[in-house]
Amino acid sequence: MTASALLQVAGLRKRFGELAAVDGVELTLVPARLTAIIGPNGAGKTTLINLVTGALRPDSGRIYFKGEEITRLATHHRVRKGLSRSFQLMNIFGRLSVLENVLVPVLSRLGRTVDPFSRLEREAEARAEAEQILAEIGLGHARAHPAGAISHGDQRLLELGMAIAPAPALCFLDEPSAGLTPVERTTVLDLIRRLSVERRTTFAIVEHDMDVVFSLSDWIVVMNRGRVLAEGPPSLIRENREVREVYLGEDALA
Ligand SMILES: Nc1ncnc2c1ncn2[C@@H]1O[C@H](COP(=O)(O)OP(=O)(O)OP(=O)(O)O)[C@@H](O)[C@H]1O
Numbered sequence: 001m002t003a004s005a006l007l008q009v010a011g012l013r014k015r016f017g018e019l020a021a022v023d024g025v026e027l028t029l030v031p032a033r034l035t036a037i038i039g040p041n042g043a044g045k046t047t048l049i050n051l052v053t054g055a056l057r058p059d060s061g062r063i064y065f066k067g068e069e070i071t072r073l074a075t076h077h078r079v080r081k082g083l084s085r086s087f088q089l090m091n092i093f094g095r096l097s098v099l100e101n102v103l104v105p106v107l108s109r110l111g112r113t114v115d116p117f118s119r120l121e122r123e124a125e126a127r128a129e130a131e132q133i134l135a136e137i138g139l140g141h142a143r144a145h146p147a148g149a150i151s152h153g154d155q156r157l158l159e160l161g162m163a164i165a166p167a168p169a170l171c172f173l174d175e176p177s178a179g180l181t182p183v184e185r186t187t188v189l190d191l192i193r194r195l196s197v198e199r200r201t202t203f204a205i206v207e208h209d210m211d212v213v214f215s216l217s218d219w220i221v222v223m224n225r226g227r228v229l230a231e232g233p234p235s236l237i238r239e240n241r242e243v244r245e246v247y248l249g250e251d252a253l254a
């Protein structure tokens with residue numbers, strides 16, 4: 001276990017039948033470093049997030065969070081320890097209001113601590129906190145709207161709000177800007193940067209837009225066929241020959 005690591009993954013493997021979706025991944029995420037996980041479709045990025053956050057059990061390997069092994073810990077216990085995520089496909093509750101969508105994870109966090117507050121006080125506290133999150137993500141004006149009725153761009157912002165509601169130390173975002181216009185994309189990604197500083201949350205994002213990846217991230221992990229092909233700061237990844245070969249034809253790194 002590296003002393004400075006927030007998350008450390010060793011020899012992680014997951015097969016689906018014959019397919020090695022995650023095939024011996026070694027990965028270390030350090031606090032405050034915004035990491036982008038990139039790689040072609042099917043590289044194993046989402047599977048890796050599913051393993052780390054507890055949605056899937058690995059066939060082998062170990063996962064450590066804040067120095068403690070969490071390999072077999074249930075998802076909600078990982079969330080409690082400060083590890084959260086958003087989903088590649090939208091995961092909001094369409095019939096609940098925007099505010100309620102954020103309130104659910106906030107209440108679940110406040111509710112599990114044995115605290116001296118009465119239920120009502122706790123609900124008031126949770127509501128204030130959910131309002132604060134909506135203000136931070138710029139959705140205060142939409143608090144009473146059904147989440148299913150707001151724009152796609154606002155829904156992605158809401159997902160971000162839900163992912164930070166558990167006040168995580170480490171938050172995985174699986175394609176947070178998917179389906180957004182370039183302008184919306186910039187808004188979401190600037191917001192992630194700002195939240196990482198203001199909330200002291202370390203983000204690891206999966207992202208396909210290379211302009212975004214190279215301008216936003218401090219560190220890039222390149223996956224291919226279930227393995228980490230390369231990792232390093234953007235300047236080095238841009239020059240990496242193997243990485244360029246994987247992306248050949250997409251001229252993404254041009
Ligand atoms: N539940 C599953 N059952 C069977 N195969 C799966 C399952 N989940 C993922 N796979 C396969 O595992 C491989 C890795 O998938 P994964 O979703 O992790 O890739 P990804 O890097 O997130 O891709 P994308 O960029 O398209 O989201 C793919 O070949 C995928 O088809």
Ligand SMILES: [Mg+2]
Binds near residue numbers: 088
């Ligand atoms: Mg994916």
